[in-house]
Structure formats: structure tokens, C-alpha cells
Amino acid sequence: MTRIHLARMVGSYGVLIALALLILFGYLRYENFLGLFNIMSVLRYNSMFALVALGMCFVIMTGGIDLSVGTVAALGSVAAAYASPYGPVAGVVAGVAVGLVVGLINAVMITRMHIMPFIATLASMLAASGTALLLANNRSVPVSYQSGFTELGQGNFIGLPIPAIIATIAFILGWLVLNYTATGRGVLAVGGSEESAKLMGLPADRIKTLAYVASGGLAGLAGVVLAAQFGAGQPIEGVGWELFAIASVVVGGTLLTGGVGSVGATLAGVLLLGILFTVLNFENGLGWISLSAYWQSVIRGAFLLVVVILQARLVAGETTRT
Amino acid sequence: MGEDLLLAMAGVDKRFAGIPALIGASFEVRRGEVHALIGQNGAGKSTLIKVLTGYHKKDAGSVSFDGKPFEVTSPQQAQASGISTIYQEINLVPYRSITENICLGREKRRFGLLDWGAMHAEAERLLARFNIKADVRRPVMEFSTATQQMVAIARAIGFDAKLVIMDEPTSSLDEREVGVLFDVIRQLKAEGVSVVFVSHKLDELYAVCDRVTIMRDGRTVRVAEISGIGKLDLVSSMLGREIARVEGHATAFTDRDPAKLGETLFAAEHLSAGSAVRDVSFSIRRGEIAGFAGLLGAGRTETARLAFAADKRSGGTMTLGGAPYDPASPIDAIAAGLGFCTEDRKAEGIVPDMSVAENMMLALMPKLAKSGIIDEARQRVVVEKFIKALSIKCSGPNQKIRELSGGNQQKVLLGRWLATEPRLLILDEPTRGIDVGAKGEIQALIKSLADDGLAVLMISSELEEVIEGADRVFVLREGLTVSEMTRAEASEDAIMAAMAEGSPEAAR
Structure with a gap:
């Protein structure tokens, strides 16, 4: 029993402990690490990833995966950029709508046609990327600066970056759905054992559909923020976002096999990976080492691998005991 | 019999890839009775149950439940109609808590959100009927198989079922736990709930069941009061053998010389x-x-x-x-x-x-x-x-x-x-x-x-x-x-x- 508790403690609090240690490290080592400017820019920049990771978290908890989130965000940014002259609301609607459509297509492929999530979302990942490039004629699409659309990415509200506020609201809603609605618990039940969930009379296909649609919609919303933040729809952005999202979710203790997961820990996972990135940048700035972006990718990949291996070990330890 | 029937299935056919699993099978359960369903492996019991619970779609036949024709298309619908099933392989979600496993599908809500306090209390109340005290917030995988089985049963009962189907519920229970289960079955019976009890342990059938339906090769071969049928009779009906039947060689085995056997x-x-x-x-x-x-x-x-x-x-x-x-x-x-x-x-x-x-x-x-x-x-x-x-x-x-x-x-x-x-x-x-x-x-x-x-x-x-x-x-x-x-x-x-x-x- 003690080992089970230990395993679960590490699972739920490990990411928070790591996050605290990393922040402490940054605070002690770099000047201005906890400066207002740095905090705000970390929050602003990582909000997009947080939105994508939230959707991914739900999909992974059902036992699936959504590889299309990165290119859906790119597609969403292009759609939002085209809609931006009509104001921020139009931009959001356009970006989220394309995301919802791709999410629905993913869900139909997975629940109706019984295509493996990995393959289905790989296909839609390519299709979304192609569509984004077609729509944008293979270049970035400038957004309107007159309509107020860019506030979504660059603006502040009560002193906080608007993207961070959007992401915070999304996470609060996600947390409520997961912990306080039947659908949320259904997501975990389906991921834990789809067969059992079906025999229990839970609408497994509907639950999975909701997860993929939510993931698509959140990726579209991330695209809106992307376009607003960088002033253009970016058809070639989003590469590797799905991996960042998966990494954040897994680092947060959500099992890749589904059935166990936490929205809060996913947010912590996003922050952990985002701050790790910032630390590497600061380190470059100090001049002690010079890490290229490629090396940073390698480091993050290695980090993810370590986490997944640890998680597999802990789970194996738990299941052999029962 | 007429009006006291809760469930009547008649002439049910089911084929899998052309191979018949049920051939004109029938099954009737009265209100408030404990009914044994027995048969060899492949006799069609599980298929019959899965047809009843909407997991499989029947090819032919009629089903009426609670006095009305019953066309079931999904396990959800069967559950909503008052049929709860406890499957042989315990079908719980291992990582989730006892409460969730008991309450999923009929959550309690307050202000539109799940009311965890009420659900934990409900789970504890249901488990108390089995004299089980457990931390209902813990994942079911941390508990013994017997407790898990009880959780599955508690879930089934919690749905205010009219019919509870138990597919070999005792296979993972020890003697004391079986006793507790039987008490619960008798309690359900007293409340007018019907129980279908699938088991291969004959003693258990005699301990708790009122009637028995015997299946063989996809057909219903016999229905009897359990008090009116002997164990040997039961077994021979299951196997399709007349007692003391004499016959010639039915297999390709021929006699062997016992002297040839080695050490x-x-x-x-x-x-x-x-x-x-x-x-x-x-x-x-x-x-x-x-x-x-x-x-x-x-x-x-x-x-x-x-x-x-x-x-x-x-x-x-x-x-x-x-x-x-x-x-x-x-x-x-x-x-x-x-x-x-x-x-x-x-x-x-x-x-x-x-x-x-x-x-x-x-x-x-x-x-x-x-x-x-x-x-x-x-x-x-x-x-x-x-x-x-x-x-x-x-x-x-x-x-x-x-x-x-x-x-x-x-x-x-x-x-x-x-x-x-x-x-x-x-x-x-x-x-x-x-x-x-x-x-x-x-x-x-x-x-x-x-x-x-x-x-x-x-x-x-x-x-x-x-x-x-x-x-x-x-x-x-x-x-x-x-x-x-x-x-x-x-x-x-x-x-x-x-x-x-x-x-x-x-x-x-």
C-alpha cells in the first residue's frame, strides 16, 4: 500500500514539485527571472500551448491521441486572419469553427469508421496543413490591426495578458467538466476500460466524439490567439505543437493509455515545459553555453522520454500489486 | 403463469458469421423469483443474456419485459428499462473510484454539477448492504477481487432494477462472501426483484434458486422447479445424456491394451x-x-x-x-x-x-x-x-x-x-x-x-x-x-x- 500511495503522490505532485524547483533555480540563477516582463511574456506565449494541451488532455484520457492539433491551430490562425477585419468575435468564431469541424471529422473516423486515433488524426493533420496552405496561398495572412482583433493576442486586461485569461477560463471550465459532470467522468471511464464503460451503459462513442471535438475547437482557438499575437495567420506554424501538448499532458501524470488524468496537472505540465524553454534561453543569454533551437528540442525530447519511462514504471508497480 | 411473468423470451435466434448460437431459445422469469440459467460452455447462456441486455441484436424471436414488448438496442436502454447485469469478468473501470464505478450513469447533481458528497454517501450505503466498509474514494483496482465483485453487484442493485442478472457472480468469492451475496439475493427477492443466476456450482443453485432453465446447443431444453429436479438429472440434461443410456462407439477412439502402458x-x-x-x-x-x-x-x-x-x-x-x-x-x-x-x-x-x-x-x-x-x-x-x-x-x-x-x-x-x-x-x-x-x-x-x-x-x-x-x-x-x-x-x-x-x- 505504501508504495501505491507513494506512486500516486509522485504522480500528482511530482510535476508541481518539479515546477517549483525549476522556478527556484531560475530565480536564484538569473536576474529578472521573476521580473514582471518575463512572467507576462511566458504566460502570453504559452497560452496557445495551454489551450492545445487542454484538448489533448481530454483526448488522451479517453485512451486516444490527437496529432492534428498543431496543423489545426495553423488552419485556425489563417481562418481567423481572414475574418479579423470583422472584429475579434468574428475571428474567434472562424478559428474555432474550423477546429470544431476537423475535430468532428476525427471523431467520425474514430467512432464510426473505427480507424485508430493515431492514423485518423495523422490523416487530418496532413489534410488541415494542406488546407491552411491552400487558403493562405502558401504565405502568411496579415490580420487587420483596426478591428481590435489583435487585442486577443497582444492586449491586457486588468494587467494580465488576454491570452492567459482565455487559457485560464478554458482550464477552469475543463476542470469543472472533468470533475463535476457525468461526461467528464465518462471520459475517464471510457479511457480506463472502454468495454466496461459500454457494458455499464455509458455512451462511449458520444463521449469520445465530445473529446475530439473539444480538442479541435481548442486547437482552433489557439490558432486565433496565434494570429492575434503575431499579427498574421501562419499556415506553416504549429509544427510539433502536438508533441509539446502530449508532453505537457504526460508530464502532468495523465496516463497515455487513458483512464487517469488531471486538468490542473496538465496546466502545470505546460508551465513546466514552457519555463524549461525559458531557462534554456536565459542560459544562452548568460553566455555560458550556446544551445541552438535544435539542441533545445533534443533536451525536451529526452525529458519527455524520462517522464514516460518513470510513469510506465510506476504504473507497472501498481498493477502487479493488485 | 400469465400475469406474474416479468420476462418472456421466445423463439430467439442468433447467428454469428452464419454459425447458430441460439436456435429458437426461450426464457421466462417470474416476478420476484430467483431463476437459475445453466448449460455447458457454448450452450448459449451468455449469448442469450447479451441479447436480452442489448449487447447483441437478435436475428429472430420475441421478447417482452414487464408486460410490454421489449425491443432493446443498447445496454444503456436495457439498464434504463430496469435490467441490470453483472458480468462474469468483472466489468469495472480499474483506475476509477468505487463511487464512480457504482454511480456512473446515474450521477447525482446539484446546481447541474456532480454532487460528490451525495454520491459517496450513496456508494457507502449500497456497500453497507454487503457488510463492506471501504474507502469509496479509492480506485477499485486497489481492492480484492471479492470487493470488486461486490461493487459490481452494488452498482447493479443501485439502478433500482426489476431484473438483476448475475453471470457466475460467486466465482471470485469465498464462502462467507457467498453467504452475504445470498442474503442480498433473498433481500432482492423479498423486494419483488427478479434475479437470474448463472452458475456452474450446483450446490449454489439449490441454496438460492426457485426455478432452473437448462440450455444446450443454443436451445432451451428444460425448465423446472429446482426442488423437483435432482442433481444428476440436472447434469444429464445439461450434457444431453439420458441416464444409463447404452450406445456403441461414438468416437474414433478404439480400445487400448492397458498392459501396454508404461511406468x-x-x-x-x-x-x-x-x-x-x-x-x-x-x-x-x-x-x-x-x-x-x-x-x-x-x-x-x-x-x-x-x-x-x-x-x-x-x-x-x-x-x-x-x-x-x-x-x-x-x-x-x-x-x-x-x-x-x-x-x-x-x-x-x-x-x-x-x-x-x-x-x-x-x-x-x-x-x-x-x-x-x-x-x-x-x-x-x-x-x-x-x-x-x-x-x-x-x-x-x-x-x-x-x-x-x-x-x-x-x-x-x-x-x-x-x-x-x-x-x-x-x-x-x-x-x-x-x-x-x-x-x-x-x-x-x-x-x-x-x-x-x-x-x-x-x-x-x-x-x-x-x-x-x-x-x-x-x-x-x-x-x-x-x-x-x-x-x-x-x-x-x-x-x-x-x-x-x-x-x-x-x-x-
């Missing part, structure tokens, strides 16, 4: 593991075919798995060729000269998309490979030898095994084990699902292997196969060896009697 090759004393195998002893001589008879759940396959080290035994000793035999894994067992043809060819035996040759060579890989590389030429020689010797009908060694008939697939598996040159071959239901002609061929093959000195342990649910095939029959009942019979002693009556009510004392 004891394998002996197991007091094997035990969990509740499935409690105390099983048996021995097999060289050239002997030993048969395991018993009802489903008697522990036959489980015992064979212990001998093969596929499961870990908790007690007992084994000897092979006079020396102590204590394998740690199937690899050790194979190295010691055992082979195990499993019952479920599809799940545990063949690899459907691999060729006949590849399937046959799987067990032999370690022997054939030289530093990891398989000697193709030697492989071909061995494969062709067995295709010929076992007269496997295939276009050649490279044909995919899934294209072969059941009988020929079985021969390939036999070939797989024979290629390892075993001393003892365990065959679990070697002729199940195989057409009559191929059945005879397999039986003749088993006999000729034994004639050549191979010791064979044959598990079969077909009485005639055991009676005519085995030189010695061990009858298992609820995890105990209850009888050992020579070929001369083994008659249908004697075996059925032992299967139904034998006790270990009779075996000694």
Missing part, C-alpha cells in the same frame, strides 16, 4: 492455486491417455495451466519421469518435455495471418535457431513431415493458417507441439468446434500418438470422448479431484454422478 511419467499431488484449484492430484503413465472430466469451472484448464507453469501454483508438488518437476515458466515446461494445446485456438493458439509453417514452428524456434537465425532448410523438412503425418489439408506450408478449417488448424497446433518432441502433451478440448469428420481424425491421431508412448492429458467436455478415449479418468469438481476411474469403471452414469455430487473422500 508413471507425471504425477501431481495436492495442487492448489486460488479458489479455482483447491486440491487436485493426478498422474499419467507413459503411453497413457488420461482424461479430465468435470463441469465448467471445475478447475480442469486451471490445473493444466499449473502443470505447464502458465499460472503459478500456491501449493502441491509435481514429478516428471521420477524427478521433482518445478517449472518457473512455460519455457521451463517446454524444455522439460511438456506441450499444451490450449482450448481457445483463436486467442491463444494460432497467429491467423502467419503461414502454416510459421505457426507450426513457433514453439520450436529456440531449438531450430542457431544464434538467432532460423535454419530454413531444417524448418521445411520438419513442417513437411508433419503436414504429411497429420494429413493436414493445405495448399502448402506457406498458406495462411486462417484459411484452413478448424480441424486442420488444430492439426497444425498439434504438429507444433509434436515437433518439440514432448513427453507429455496436454490437450484442452482438442475437438471443440471441429466438424465430425475431422474430429474422428484428431481422435485417431491422439490414440496413435499414445500408442507410440506419448503421455496425453486430455481435457474434454464431451463425455463420450473421455469415456472412450481415456485410459483413466479423473473427475474434478469445484477444484477438487473427486474421482479416479479406470477405463472399465468409467461410465456415463459414474462420471456424471461424480461431476454432480462427488466428494474428495470417494476418490481415495
Whole structure:
């Protein structure tokens, strides 16, 4: 029993402990690490990833995966950029709508046609990327600066970056759905054992559909923020976002096999990976080492691998005991 | 009977890929009765239940429930209509808490959000009916199988069911827990809830059931008051044997000369593991075919798995060729000269998309490979030898095994084990699902292997196969060896009697 508790403690609090240690490290080592400017820019920049990771978290908890989130965000940014002259609301609607459509297509492929999530979302990942490039004629699409659309990415509200506020609201809603609605618990039940969930009379296909649609919609919303933040729809952005999202979710203790997961820990996972990135940048700035972006990718990949291996070990330890 | 019927199913047909699983089956349950549903493996009980619960769609027939025609399309709908099912394999979500497993599907809400406090209280209240105190916030995987079973039952009851179906609910419970379960069943009955009770433990049926429906080969063969039918009668109806029926040879096994049997090759004393195998002893001589008879759940396959080290035994000793035999894994067992043809060819035996040759060579890989590389030429020689010797009908060694008939697939598996040159071959239901002609061929093959000195342990649910095939029959009942019979002693009556009510004392 003690080992089970230990395993679960590490699972739920490990990411928070790591996050605290990393922040402490940054605070002690770099000047201005906890400066207002740095905090705000970390929050602003990582909000997009947080939105994508939230959707991914739900999909992974059902036992699936959504590889299309990165290119859906790119597609969403292009759609939002085209809609931006009509104001921020139009931009959001356009970006989220394309995301919802791709999410629905993913869900139909997975629940109706019984295509493996990995393959289905790989296909839609390519299709979304192609569509984004077609729509944008293979270049970035400038957004309107007159309509107020860019506030979504660059603006502040009560002193906080608007993207961070959007992401915070999304996470609060996600947390409520997961912990306080039947659908949320259904997501975990389906991921834990789809067969059992079906025999229990839970609408497994509907639950999975909701997860993929939510993931698509959140990726579209991330695209809106992307376009607003960088002033253009970016058809070639989003590469590797799905991996960042998966990494954040897994680092947060959500099992890749589904059935166990936490929205809060996913947010912590996003922050952990985002701050790790910032630390590497600061380190470059100090001049002690010079890490290229490629090396940073390698480091993050290695980090993810370590986490997944640890998680597999802990789970194996738990299941052999029962 | 008329108005007190809760459930009436009539003329139900169901086919899977053209093979009939239910043929005009009927099933009737009265309000407030405990009704036993029994039958051999493959008799159609599970299919019938899954049709009733909307998991399978019936091909023909009518169902009425609670006085109205009942067309069910999904388990959700069955549950909403008042039919709750506890499946044999406990169907819970292991990572989720007891509360969630009990309350999913009928959550309590406050202000539109889940009311965890009320749900935890509900789960605790339901479990209290079973005298179980557990932290309902913990994941069910942390609890014992018995507690998990109780959670599944609590879930079913919590749905205010009119009909609760329990598919072998006692298989993971100990005696005290079974007692608690029976109390709950009686309580449900007193509340007017009907219970369908599927079990192979006959004593339990008599303890708690009012009536019994017996199924065989997809048909409903008998419905009776449980007090009006004896155990032996029950067993013979299940197996489709008239008591004391006399008949000629029904199998391809022919008489063997007991004098030709060699010395004891394998002996197991007091094997035990969990509740499935409690105390099983048996021995097999060289050239002997030993048969395991018993009802489903008697522990036959489980015992064979212990001998093969596929499961870990908790007690007992084994000897092979006079020396102590204590394998740690199937690899050790194979190295010691055992082979195990499993019952479920599809799940545990063949690899459907691999060729006949590849399937046959799987067990032999370690022997054939030289530093990891398989000697193709030697492989071909061995494969062709067995295709010929076992007269496997295939276009050649490279044909995919899934294209072969059941009988020929079985021969390939036999070939797989024979290629390892075993001393003892365990065959679990070697002729199940195989057409009559191929059945005879397999039986003749088993006999000729034994004639050549191979010791064979044959598990079969077909009485005639055991009676005519085995030189010695061990009858298992609820995890105990209850009888050992020579070929001369083994008659249908004697075996059925032992299967139904034998006790270990009779075996000694």
C-alpha cells in the first residue's frame, strides 16, 4: 500500500514539485527571472500551448491521441486572419469553427469508421496543413490591426495578458467538466476500460466524439490567439505543437493509455515545459553555453522520454500489486 | 403463469458469421423469483443474456419485459428499462473510484454539477448492504477481487432494477462472501426483484434458486422447479445424456491394451492455486491417455495451466519421469518435455495471418535457431513431415493458417507441439468446434500418438470422448479431484454422478 500511495503522490505532485524547483533555480540563477516582463511574456506565449494541451488532455484520457492539433491551430490562425477585419468575435468564431469541424471529422473516423486515433488524426493533420496552405496561398495572412482583433493576442486586461485569461477560463471550465459532470467522468471511464464503460451503459462513442471535438475547437482557438499575437495567420506554424501538448499532458501524470488524468496537472505540465524553454534561453543569454533551437528540442525530447519511462514504471508497480 | 411473468423470451435466434448460437431459445422469469440459467460452455447462456441486455441484436424471436414488448438496442436502454447485469469478468473501470464505478450513469447533481458528497454517501450505503466498509474514494483496482465483485453487484442493485442478472457472480468469492451475496439475493427477492443466476456450482443453485432453465446447443431444453429436479438429472440434461443410456462407439477412439502402458511419467499431488484449484492430484503413465472430466469451472484448464507453469501454483508438488518437476515458466515446461494445446485456438493458439509453417514452428524456434537465425532448410523438412503425418489439408506450408478449417488448424497446433518432441502433451478440448469428420481424425491421431508412448492429458467436455478415449479418468469438481476411474469403471452414469455430487473422500 505504501508504495501505491507513494506512486500516486509522485504522480500528482511530482510535476508541481518539479515546477517549483525549476522556478527556484531560475530565480536564484538569473536576474529578472521573476521580473514582471518575463512572467507576462511566458504566460502570453504559452497560452496557445495551454489551450492545445487542454484538448489533448481530454483526448488522451479517453485512451486516444490527437496529432492534428498543431496543423489545426495553423488552419485556425489563417481562418481567423481572414475574418479579423470583422472584429475579434468574428475571428474567434472562424478559428474555432474550423477546429470544431476537423475535430468532428476525427471523431467520425474514430467512432464510426473505427480507424485508430493515431492514423485518423495523422490523416487530418496532413489534410488541415494542406488546407491552411491552400487558403493562405502558401504565405502568411496579415490580420487587420483596426478591428481590435489583435487585442486577443497582444492586449491586457486588468494587467494580465488576454491570452492567459482565455487559457485560464478554458482550464477552469475543463476542470469543472472533468470533475463535476457525468461526461467528464465518462471520459475517464471510457479511457480506463472502454468495454466496461459500454457494458455499464455509458455512451462511449458520444463521449469520445465530445473529446475530439473539444480538442479541435481548442486547437482552433489557439490558432486565433496565434494570429492575434503575431499579427498574421501562419499556415506553416504549429509544427510539433502536438508533441509539446502530449508532453505537457504526460508530464502532468495523465496516463497515455487513458483512464487517469488531471486538468490542473496538465496546466502545470505546460508551465513546466514552457519555463524549461525559458531557462534554456536565459542560459544562452548568460553566455555560458550556446544551445541552438535544435539542441533545445533534443533536451525536451529526452525529458519527455524520462517522464514516460518513470510513469510506465510506476504504473507497472501498481498493477502487479493488485 | 400469465400475469406474474416479468420476462418472456421466445423463439430467439442468433447467428454469428452464419454459425447458430441460439436456435429458437426461450426464457421466462417470474416476478420476484430467483431463476437459475445453466448449460455447458457454448450452450448459449451468455449469448442469450447479451441479447436480452442489448449487447447483441437478435436475428429472430420475441421478447417482452414487464408486460410490454421489449425491443432493446443498447445496454444503456436495457439498464434504463430496469435490467441490470453483472458480468462474469468483472466489468469495472480499474483506475476509477468505487463511487464512480457504482454511480456512473446515474450521477447525482446539484446546481447541474456532480454532487460528490451525495454520491459517496450513496456508494457507502449500497456497500453497507454487503457488510463492506471501504474507502469509496479509492480506485477499485486497489481492492480484492471479492470487493470488486461486490461493487459490481452494488452498482447493479443501485439502478433500482426489476431484473438483476448475475453471470457466475460467486466465482471470485469465498464462502462467507457467498453467504452475504445470498442474503442480498433473498433481500432482492423479498423486494419483488427478479434475479437470474448463472452458475456452474450446483450446490449454489439449490441454496438460492426457485426455478432452473437448462440450455444446450443454443436451445432451451428444460425448465423446472429446482426442488423437483435432482442433481444428476440436472447434469444429464445439461450434457444431453439420458441416464444409463447404452450406445456403441461414438468416437474414433478404439480400445487400448492397458498392459501396454508404461511406468508413471507425471504425477501431481495436492495442487492448489486460488479458489479455482483447491486440491487436485493426478498422474499419467507413459503411453497413457488420461482424461479430465468435470463441469465448467471445475478447475480442469486451471490445473493444466499449473502443470505447464502458465499460472503459478500456491501449493502441491509435481514429478516428471521420477524427478521433482518445478517449472518457473512455460519455457521451463517446454524444455522439460511438456506441450499444451490450449482450448481457445483463436486467442491463444494460432497467429491467423502467419503461414502454416510459421505457426507450426513457433514453439520450436529456440531449438531450430542457431544464434538467432532460423535454419530454413531444417524448418521445411520438419513442417513437411508433419503436414504429411497429420494429413493436414493445405495448399502448402506457406498458406495462411486462417484459411484452413478448424480441424486442420488444430492439426497444425498439434504438429507444433509434436515437433518439440514432448513427453507429455496436454490437450484442452482438442475437438471443440471441429466438424465430425475431422474430429474422428484428431481422435485417431491422439490414440496413435499414445500408442507410440506419448503421455496425453486430455481435457474434454464431451463425455463420450473421455469415456472412450481415456485410459483413466479423473473427475474434478469445484477444484477438487473427486474421482479416479479406470477405463472399465468409467461410465456415463459414474462420471456424471461424480461431476454432480462427488466428494474428495470417494476418490481415495
